Structure formats: C-alpha cells, structure tokens
Amino acid sequence: MRRPRGIVSNQGKLRPIVRIGLITGLLAALVAYPVVAVGGLGLKAGSDMYQALPRELNTEPPAQTSYAYASDGTTLMAMFYDEYRKYTPISEVAEPMRQAIVASEDARFYDHRGVDAKGIARAFVANQTAGKVSQGASTLTMQYVRMKLRDGAGTPGEVLAATEQTTGRKLREMRLAVLVEQELSKTEILERYLNVAYFGHRAYGIFAAAHIFFSKLPSELTLAESALLAGLVKAPSAYDPAGMDPTGALERRNYVIDRMRELGDITPEVAAATMAEPIALRVTEPPNDCVSIADEVNDWGFFCDFLKNWWIQQAAFGAGPAERLDRLRRGGYRIITSLDPEIQRIALDHVTKRERIGSSYALGQVFVQPGTGRVRAMAVNRVYSLDKSRNGQHTAGYDRPGNYPNTVNPLLGGGDMAGYQAGSTFKIFTMLAALDAGMPMNTWIYSPGRLKSIYPAGWGEPASCAGRWCPSNASGSMTGNHAMWSGFGKSVNTYFVQLEQRVGADAAVRMAERLGLRWRTDIDKLQASPEKAAGWGAFTLGVADTTPLEMANAYATVAAEGKYCEALPVMEITGPDGAPAQFGGVPVAAPRCTQAVSQDVARAAADAARCVTGYGAAASGCGGWSTAPQVYGMVKRPVAGKTGTTDNNRAAWFIGFTPELVGASFMADPDNPFHGVGGGNAWKPIEAVSYTLRDALKDQPVTHFTAPEGEIVGKAPPPPPPKPLPAESSPALSSNDPPAGAPAPAGGLASEDPPPP
Numbered sequence: 001m002r003r004p005r006g007i008v009s010n011q012g013k014l015r016p017i018v019r020i021g022l023i024t025g026l027l028a029a030l031v032a033y034p035v036v037a038v039g040g041l042g043l044k045a046g047s048d049m050y051q052a053l054p055r056e057l058n059t060e061p062p063a064q065t066s067y068a069y070a071s072d073g074t075t076l077m078a079m080f081y082d083e084y085r086k087y088t089p090i091s092e093v094a095e096p097m098r099q100a101i102v103a104s105e106d107a108r109f110y111d112h113r114g115v116d117a118k119g120i121a122r123a124f125v126a127n128q129t130a131g132k133v134s135q136g137a138s139t140l141t142m143q144y145v146r147m148k149l150r151d152g153a154g155t156p157g158e159v160l161a162a163t164e165q166t167t168g169r170k171l172r173e174m175r176l177a178v179l180v181e182q183e184l185s186k187t188e189i190l191e192r193y194l195n196v197a198y199f200g201h202r203a204y205g206i207f208a209a210a211h212i213f214f215s216k217l218p219s220e221l222t223l224a225e226s227a228l229l230a231g232l233v234k235a236p237s238a239y240d241p242a243g244m245d246p247t248g249a250l251e252r253r254n255y256v257i258d259r260m261r262e263l264g265d266i267t268p269e270v271a272a273a274t275m276a277e278p279i280a281l282r283v284t285e286p287p288n289d290c291v292s293i294a295d296e297v298n299d300w301g302f303f304c305d306f307l308k309n310w311w312i313q314q315a316a317f318g319a320g321p322a323e324r325l326d327r328l329r330r331g332g333y334r335i336i337t338s339l340d341p342e343i344q345r346i347a348l349d350h351v352t353k354r355e356r357i358g359s360s361y362a363l364g365q366v367f368v369q370p371g372t373g374r375v376r377a378m379a380v381n382r383v384y385s386l387d388k389s390r391n392g393q394h395t396a397g398y399d400r401p402g403n404y405p406n407t408v409n410p411l412l413g414g415g416d417m418a419g420y421q422a423g424s425t426f427k428i429f430t431m432l433a434a435l436d437a438g439m440p441m442n443t444w445i446y447s448p449g450r451l452k453s454i455y456p457a458g459w460g461e462p463a464s465c466a467g468r469w470c471p472s473n474a475s476g477s478m479t480g481n482h483a484m485w486s487g488f489g490k491s492v493n494t495y496f497v498q499l500e501q502r503v504g505a506d507a508a509v510r511m512a513e514r515l516g517l518r519w520r521t522d523i524d525k526l527q528a529s530p531e532k533a534a535g536w537g538a539f540t541l542g543v544a545d546t547t548p549l550e551m552a553n554a555y556a557t558v559a560a561e562g563k564y565c566e567a568l569p570v571m572e573i574t575g576p577d578g579a580p581a582q583f584g585g586v587p588v589a590a591p592r593c594t595q596a597v598s599q600d601v602a603r604a605a606a607d608a609a610r611c612v613t614g615y616g617a618a619a620s621g622c623g624g625w626s627t628a629p630q631v632y633g634m635v636k637r638p639v640a641g642k643t644g645t646t647d648n649n650r651a652a653w654f655i656g657f658t659p660e661l662v663g664a665s666f667m668a669d670p671d672n673p674f675h676g677v678g679g680g681n682a683w684k685p686i687e688a689v690s691y692t693l694r695d696a697l698k699d700q701p702v703t704h705f706t707a708p709e710g711e712i713v714g715k716a717p718p719p720p721p722p723k724p725l726p727a728e729s730s731p732a733l734s735s736n737d738p739p740a741g742a743p744a745p746a747g748g749l750a751s752e753d754p755p756p757p
Contacts, residue, residue: 061087062151062196062205064332064576065286068307070300070341071376071571077337078293078304082329083204084212084286087576090191093206094221098190099266100230101197103259106140110186114141114177141177144193149176151196199229200236202286213241215282223266224277227256241279250279291386291408299348301384303339306375306414306549307569316583332576336589337569338374343367343696347379347663350691354684355667357381358405360395361677364412365665365688366548367696370556372591373565375549376661377692378412381405396672403670411670413549414567418520420651420668422551423644424491426508426542428558429515430500431484431608433507435601440714441484441608441619443499449479451494454501455537462647469537471497483714484604486623489611491643493541500540506533508540514596515554515564521545542644551655552664555642557596558605559657561706564596604708606657609640613656618707631656634690637702643686650676654685656693659703663689 065081090098102109108116116139138146180189199209209229210218221229231252232239241249254275261271287293290304308328311317317324317331327333347365355363364380383406391401403409410417434443450472457469464470471493473479478492487495500508509528519525524544527536549567557564570589573581581588604619611622614629615638627643641656651668665685669675 061332061576062148062192063330065208066328066331066333066335068304068335068337070337070339072341073336073572075341077297077300077339078290079287080308080329081286081288082326084202084208084288085195085204085332086207087195087332088205088207088218090187090194093191093194093218094226096223096265097194097206097218097221097226097229099260099263100223100226100256101194101233102140102190103263103265104227104230104256105143105233106138107259107263109140109190112139114139114179114181115174138173139177140193141180141189142173144189144196145173145176145180147193147196147198197233198236199232200240201242201283208286212284212286213281215284223257223270224253224274224280227260227274228253228279231256241281242283246279253279290384293384297341298384299379300339300344301408302380302382302410302412303337303344303375303378303569305384305408305410306378306412307335307337309410309415310567310569314583314588316581316588333581334572334574335570336572338369338376338571339378339569340376340696343692344377344379346695347377347688347692350688350695351379351381351665354688355381355681357383358392360392360402360404360669360671360675361667361681362404362411362670363665363667363684363688364548365663365685365692366412366552367661367663367692368549368552368556368567370560370657370659370662371563371565371593373553373556373568373593374571374591375552375567375569376696378414378549380411382407382411384408394671395669395675407670409670410547413547414569416520417547417670418524418545419547419550420545420666420670420673421542421646422544422546422653422666423542423646423651424493425551425642425644425653425655425664426512426544427488427491427496427540428555428605428609428642429512430496430503430508430540431488432515432558432597432601432605433511434484434499434503435604435712436511436597437503437507439499439503440712441604441708442714443502444481444483445487445495445498447473447478447480447482447487447492447495447498449473449476449494451497453497453537455505455535471538471541482623483620484608485611485617485620488608488642489622489626491612491627496540497537500537504534505536505539506530509533509536511597512539512544512554515557516566517544517546517550517554519544542646548664548666551653552662555655555657555664556662558602558609558640559659559662560602561599562595562597562602563593565591565593568592599706600708600710600712603706604712606640606705607708609642609657610638610705612643613639613641615639618705619709619713628654628686631686631690634687635693637694637697638704639690639693640705641689643682645679645682648676649679649682650674652677652682652685654689656686656689658693658697659705660697660700661693663692665689 062085063083064085064087065079067079068077069075070077108119119139195205198204201212203209203212206218210216210221213229214221214225228241228249231249239249239252257271257275260266261268290301290308293301293304311328312321312324314324317327347367351363351365355361359381362380362382366375367377368375382404385406386408387406388401391406392404394400394402413419435441450470452465453469453471455469456467457464459467463472473493474491478490482492482495519528526532553567568591573589575581607617607619610617612626612628613631614626615632616622628641631641632639635656635658637658639656639658641654644653645651650673651666653666655662655664657663665688667677667681667685
C-alpha cells in the first residue's frame with residue numbers, strides 16, 4: 001500500500017531536522033563518553049592515547065626560528081628555520097588581530113567548550129542545501145588540535161591521519177578539543193593558535209606573518225592589516241595578497257571586517273572606512289641559513305658555516321647530525337656568537353688589501369681568544385655564495401669552475417676540508433714535546449746545512465741520500481750551533497729534525513693532537529697512527545694538512561700559558577624559554593679547556609717564539625736575525641709568532657700572538673696545491689696578521705708575556721762549535737723560511753709602518 005504523497009513530502013522536509021537532532025545527540029554522547037563512542041566507530045585509539053595526546057598538545061612547543069647574533073648580542077648574523085616562526089605572547093599581539101582571527105574563524109569561540117554544536121548543525125544544513133561542503137564546523141580549538149597533530153607528525157601516515165577528511169578524524173579532533181579546553185584558558189588557546197597558524201609565504205605564526213607581509217611587529221598591526229592576515233588562514237594560496245591578482249585577498253579582508261562589525265568589535269563607520277583602504281604591503285623575504293647572510297656582511301658566512309658545523313657535533317642537541325640540525329632549525333634558540341664585528345671588519349680589510357677578491361689564491365686568517373677558544377674573526381678573500389656561474393677556471397685544469405670568487409667551502413677550517421700543509425709552523429709541536437719531556441731551552445745542537453737523519457727514505461725520493469731522509473736548511477747562514485731560541489727564530493730545519501730525533505717524532509705528533517689537530521687525509525691518518533708516528537720525521541717540517549682555525553687554536557694554547565681550549569663559536573645559547581642550553585649540567589656555550597702543557601713549558605715556547613717577530617726573548621739572545629723581525633714594529637706591543645712555507649712555496653703561513661689574541665693566516669690555492677704562491681707572497685700573511693693584531697688591540701691595555709725561569713731555561717753554557725762538515729747541497733724538504741737578511745722580493749715585505757730599528 002502506497003503512502004500518501006503528502007506524508008512523504010512532509011517526511012522529506014523533516015529529515016534535515018531529524019538529522020540535526022541525531023547529530024546533536026551523537027555529539028553529546030561523544031563528549032560524555034568519548035572512548036566508548038570512538039571505539040564503536042572503529043577508530044584504533046585506546047584510552048592511553050587520549051591521556052597522552054592532550055599533554056603533547058599542551059606542552060610541545062611549535063617549531064621556532066633560531067637566531068644567531070654577533071658577540072654584541074644585537075647584530076643579527078643569520079636565522080635558521082624550517083618554519084619561519086617566533087613565539088609571541090598574546091599580550092604582544094594587537095587587539096584588532098585577536099578580534100579579527102575570532103571573527104574570521106570562530107565567532108562563538110568564547111561561548112563553546114571546544115566543540116560548537118550549533119555551528120555543526122548550521123554547517124550540516126548549509127551543506128545539505130548546497131549539495132556540497134560549503135561551510136565548516138571546526139572551532140578555533142579544533143583547528144589548533146589539527147595543526148598541532150599535523151606539525152607533530154613524524155611520518156607521512158601521521159600527517160594523513162591528522163588532516164584527512166574522515167568522520168573518525170573529525171571525532172578525534174572534537175574529543176581532543178574538549179580536553180584542551182579543560183586544560184587551557186581561552187586566552188591561552190588563542191595565543192597558541194596565533195603562533196601555529198600558517199599565513200602563507202612561509203609565515204608560520206603571527207610574528208612571521210606581520211614581519212613578512214608588513215615588515216612590522218604583531219603589536220603594530222592595524223585593523224586593516226589584522227583583517228587581511230586573519231582572512232589568510234582559511235586558504236593562504238587562494239587569498240594571497242602578494243599574488244598576481246589581490247582581488248580575492250581584498251574581498252576576504254573586507255568579509256572579516258564586516259564580521260567584526262556584526263560582532264560589535266568595531267562600529268559601522270570604522271568598518272566602512274577600513275574597507276575603503278587599499279591593500280598596502282611591505283613584503284620582506286626572511287633570510288634563512290648561512291647563504292642568506294646580508295650582502296654587506298657576506299664575509300660572515302664563513303664563520304656562520306663554522307657555527308653550523310660546530311652545532312651538529314654537539315651531543316647536547318640530539319643523537320646525531322640530522323637531529324641536531326633539526327633542533328637548530330626548529331628549536332627557537334637565541335645564539336650569541338663569538339664573532340666580533342669590528343675585528344672581523346679589520347681582518348677582512350687587511351686580507352683584501354693584500355690579495356683581491358677574485359684571485360685564485362686564497363688569503364685568509366682566523367683570530368682566537370687565548371684562554372677561552374672563542375673565535376673572534378674568520379676572514380678570507382672570497383664571497384660566501386653557492387653561485388659559481390661566474391667563477392674563474394679551475395686552476396688544476398679541470399673542466400669546471402674554480403672556487404673563486406664564490407664558494408661555501410670551509411677554507412679556514414671548521415668543516416670537512418683537509419686544509420693545507422703549514423710548513424715550519426709545525427716546529428712548535430716538536431719544541432713543546434721536547435720541553436714537556438724535560439729538555440731545557442738551551443738544548444744546543446750543531447745544525448749543518450744538510451742532515452742525514454735517522455728516518456728512512458726511499459731511493460729517488462726528494463731529500464733522499466743513501467736510503468735516509470736528508471733535509472736541508474733554507475740558507476747556509478743557518479749552519480752552526482743553535483738552542484731553541486735561535487733554532488725557532490731562524491727556523492732551522494736541521495736543528496728541529498735533530499730535536500725531533502731526541503724526543504721522538506711520535507711525541508711531536510701526539511703533542512699536536514693534544515693541541516687540537518686532527519688528521520683528515522688517508523696519508524696523514526696512516527702516518528699519525530701508533531704504528532707509523534715514530535718514523536714520521538718530516539712531521540716537524542709541516543707536511544701534514546691542517547687549517548688556520550686549528551693552528552690559531554694550537555698557538556693560543558701557548559699564549560694562554562698551556563691551557564688548551566676547544567675552538568668555540570659561541571658566547572651564549574638560550575632556548576625559547578630563556579634558559580641557557582646545557583649538557584650534563586654545564587652550559588653548552590661555556591669554554592672547554594684543559595691544561596695541555598704546564599705553564600713553564602708554554603712560557604718557554606712563547607719566549608722562543610718572541611725571537612721570530614723581532615720583539616726578542618726574555619731569557620736569551622735570539623742569534624742576531626729571524627724570519628719576521630718586522631712584526632714587532634707593526635704590532636707595537638709584545639708579540640710572538642712563527643712563519644711557515646712549504647715545498648716550492650706552495651703555501652705561505654704566519655701565526656702571530658699576543659697574550660690577548662692569536663691570529664693564523666695562510667695563502668694557498670685551495671683548488672690546486674701544486675699552484676704555488678711563490679716566495680714573493682710570503683709577506684702577505686705576515687702583514688695581514690700583524691696589522692690586524694695592531695688595530696684590533698689598539699684600545700686595550702698592553703699585556704706582557706711571563707718570562708720562563710729555572711730549569712726549563714737551562715744554565716749550562718753552549719758547547720764549542722764542532723768543526724763544520726763538508727757542505728752537501730740538496731733542496732729543502734718542506735720549509736723555506738728566508739733569513740731576514742735575504743733580499744726582499746719585488747713589492748714584498750712592504751709595510752704600512754717602518755720596521756723596528
């Protein structure tokens with residue numbers, strides 16, 4: 001029997017009302033009995049999940065941008081982020097912005113308890129009438145839950161579960177929203193929502209949105225700007241005001257303004273006037289990572305790269321490099337680095353005055369503070385950039401661009417580059433090992449022009465004679481008796497090879513390791529191994545690869561009277577809560593120092609190193625001349641150091657130090673180690689370091705070295721010189737430090753100030 005059409009028609013009209021009642025009833029049941037109801041719907045979520053997730057939602061902070069500053073704590077160096085965001089308290093958000101987001105997304109926000117039954121009913125009717133989804137029913141709290149679950153997802157499956165359009169996901173949001181509202185106040189929920197919402201253009205949270213679209217703080221947003229940003233949350237791409245057609249953004253902004261009028265937040269007159277305003281943007285593209293450092297301080301990029309590499313080695317920030325880098329980009333740290341902008345400016349100026357940016361030769365220098373290990377400057381004649389499209393030809397003949405002028409390679413250290421041979425600067429390790437073993441400074445050794453050492457060398461190898469390694473001095477004037485003062489000041493190869501024979505080459509290698517050197521090439525790792533180190537005679541002449549950063553830090557140990565400190569790029573690191581970052585109860589930014597050698601040993605080595613610079617030793621004479629006597633006249637304060645050149649002048653080095661600051665400079669071709677800089681360029685590292693020390697310390701009180709005393713100096717008079725051996729000619733293996741009396745190359749050893757008398 002057919003039913004009367006009238007009855008059927010009336011039932012059709014009543015169905016939406018019935019459904020509304022059913023939905024409202026179901027919603028009440030879900031709120032009252034969440035676990036039973038959700039379980040009945042087949043969701044795979046137990047009661048433990050419902051207890052754990054609210055804690056995650058309430059306590060897990062959103063990803064935030066980390067900021068790195070120069071040592072002054074105010075000059076921004078770089079930002080690191082996956083999501084550009086800085087958490088902002090709601091007290092620092094303009095009132096129109098708070099009102100606009102509520103008007104746009106959840107007008108009944110202050111009336112419901114996480115789930116808006118009236119809103120669900122209204123959306124259901126609208127969607128039934130339209131035949132499609134035309135209205136949503138998510139409250140601000142539900143949206144917050146969804147965004148937090150999405151942002152906290154660790155797998156694609158978890159992302160899908162947090163965002164898929166299913167009844168199960170919606171019910172889960174409702175349940176969690178109710179629990180969140182039990183834990184947090186409306187103000188706290190609104191604050192957290194504003195800090196996790198995505199506004200487009202990589203702007204996560206209200207701080208980023210205000211900065212990117214208007215170049216201002218959230219507290220400075222106007223009504224029109226607030227309404228525009230609030231309208232973006234619904235569909236950032238569709239309503240993009242910086243797109244080709246801002247019509248959609250304007251309409252959406254005016255819709256939000258009209259909603260604010262309806263809710264009584266603003267008067268009709270204010271609404272009308274604001275809707276008449278055009279969209280006025282001041283778009284800022286936030287820089288990210290080291291390659292985005294501002295052009296005017298592009299040279300800071302090499303220090304920034306050192307900071308980043310240091311960070312991923314710190315166990316305090318995670319179990320491995322990937323996790324640590326993720327913490328840097330999401331942890332919201334405030335990092336005050338050790339980079340001194342003024343010393344950096346001075347260092348770069350003295351580098352580029354002597355070797356232009358664009359040269360295939362790299363001239364660079366690193367400055368370290370003794371006693372802390374803090375790196376104060378890293379300057380090199382390169383542009384920190386990934387763009388090699390206009391670089392010069394590779395000097396080794398490869399069909400690819402060279403590293404000049406643009407590169408991001410860590411030419412100064414702190415990364416994975418092996419570095420460069422450092423020549424006679426390595427003699428410091430042999431001298432320290434000998435002093436540490438109890439040999440006094442007046443250990444006199446007759447040093448011939450050429451020495452047949454105890455170390456083997458293959459037939460036909462350079463400096464080989466009858467199966468032995470036979471190194472030579474750079475000048476015949478070095479032949480004679482030497483103690484540590486003149487041996488170091490004149491850089492006498494045959495003196496230091498004999499000193500190395502007495503203390504053991506392995507002792508010199510281990511001393512270098514105590515002072516921070518690490519071996520990166522296969523040959524260096526093999527030679528430094530316990531099985532091979534004792535036979536590595538050429539080590540004292542600097543045949544191993546190292547970096548200016550390592551050498552500056554090693555010499556800083558001598559300047560700090562034996563205290564070795566790890567190279568440190570930071571002064572202070574605090575988390576988003578303002579608390580210092582710690583590891584094992586110790587601040588991560590604290591200096592990490594050990595007494596690597598005794599004060600007596602370090603003072604003795606510094607006294608010998610004073611002979612190099614023309615300053616003169618306190619405990620003995622220096623033998624009449626040295627390899628860099630002009631340095632004291634340039635620096636104009638107590639200074640010590642060491643020159644270094646390598647085979648065929650492939651690289652030139654100078655390390656200079658005062659008690660306050662240590663600088664290590666090198667010149668080489670990073671692309672092609674066989675492309676020698678030539679003896680005519682040896683003055684460039686000397687001058688770069690010397691004048692940087694002078695200018696960086698000009699306003700600081702003069703500090704003097706402490707002279708060595710007692711047994712470490714030695715009291716025995718020098719032995720009479722033995723009869724000279726017949727001269728043998730052979731090229732020097734590694735060091736070609738010229739004597740002071742040698743004629744200066746054309747344009748070389750130029751100085752801005754006259755040398756000392």
